[in-house]
């Protein structure tokens with residue numbers, strides 16, 4: 536259980552995240568909050584996002600560049616994402632085949648309590664159409 540002393544700051548970060556389109560980094564969220572003159576520091580944004588992710592209120596993932604990205608998630612429970620790397624469009628997906636593969640692979644190697652993170656990055660239909 537994480538204790539939150541700066542609750543209003545966490546609320547502001549949560550609101551900003553809900554208003555963002557697709558996955559955003561702590562830095563871009565911090566820039567948006569700075570424009571609103573909230574006075575919330577980058578370290579606080581990082582902490583708030585980590586807290587939201589830990590409590591399941593936000594999704595977090597690593598971009599292909601290794602940056603941590605966050606999103607207010609519309610789906611509860613375990614799921615995966617299809618993300619447009621150009622416009623940030625995100626589709627929540629279930630991946631039954633991946634669940635089975637992960638379970639079987641972990642079991643074959645004697646692993647218990649296995650978890651996995653699988654997100655697909657690509658170009659959405661409209662971005663692909665714009666590029667061709």
Ligand SMILES: [Zn+2]
Pocket residue numbers: 594608609610614615616627
């Ligand atoms: Zn999600």
Ligand SMILES: [Zn+2]
Pocket residue numbers: 619620621622623624658659660661662663
């Ligand atoms: Zn797109």
Ligand SMILES: [Zn+2]
Pocket residue numbers: 613614615630633634651653
């Ligand atoms: Zn899965």
